[in-house]
Amino acid sequence: MTLPTQTVVKELDPVFTEMATASFQLTESGTQLTPRELTLLSLVADVCAQTLGTPFELHVRAALDNGLDADDLRELLRFISYDSGYPAALAALERLSEIEREHGLPGPTGQSHRVNADGTDSPILPAMRAEVRVLDPGFADCMDLQSRMRADMSRISIRERAFATTTVDVLYQTLQESFRAHVGRALGAGATPDEVRAVVHATAPFGMTRTWRALNVLDTLLADLEELQGKQKAKNA
Incomplete structure (x- = not known):
């Protein structure tokens, strides 16, 4: 595999490499997340920040090393596109295809999922659908469409999807309605509060001050959920 390694970064600036390596090692040490999950979150961060040069190539390499393939990576980009924004996901998709061509990597096999763009149902919780419809019916239709088009995805697990969208919330600082929904989805998929906290921790190398704010919001949210339970x-009783 000819994708770049940390040696490439070291050649740019060995001191920067030492700082970055120490930062990522501290973030990943003792975490309850799997290497695959950490890699997926790094790719999500690249899409959000549009860091599609060497960082993206390094994370694509890590994804392949952790058993993800071209179809998995495309499903990830399709899934987060409605939260990251379609243009940001499209730029990452274009860059991924370039990387595969440049380095002779296997491309997608064409495996996909049912989009169901013309349906009328939605997997969004009824209470949330009703709340959004009161806010704006047209926007509610848009949310229904986005959720429906992703309902049959299977290559990226529900837990991984919830972690991915939670990461988008931290990096975009959308820490109200969507953050609450995505944290709830992660917990509903079997993640523990500590694992959700580890997802937020994992964003630190991509912008520590945003992580700081998100941890404060997460603590309040988890406390509220615990009180409700x-x-x-x-x-x-």
Whole structure:
């Protein structure tokens, strides 16, 4: 494989390389996330920041080393496109194709999923759908479409998808409605509060001050959810 390694970065600036390596090692040490999950989150960060040069190539290499293939990477880009924005995801898709051609890597096999753009249903929770429809019916239709078009994805797990969209929230600082929904989705997929916190921690090398703010919001959110669960248990007792 001819994709760049850390040696390329070291040639640019050995001191920077030492700083970056130490930062990523500290973030990843003792984490409850898998190498595959960390790699996916790094790719999401690249899309959000549009760092599609050497950082993206390094993360594509890491993805391939962790068992992800061209079809997996495309599903990730398709999935996050509605949160990252379609233009940002398109730029990453274009760059991914260039990397595959430049380095002779296997391309996509054409495996896909049912888009269901013409349907009327939506996997969004009924209460959330109703809330958004009151806010703006046209926007509610847009949300229904986005969720419906992704409902049949299977290469990236529900847990991984929730982690990916939570990462977008941290990097875009959308820490209200969508952050709450995505954290809830991660917990609903079986992630523990500590694992969700590890997802937020993993964003630190991509912008520490945003991580700081997100951790404060996450702590409040988890406390609120714990209190709500306590009230529900007491009511059902």
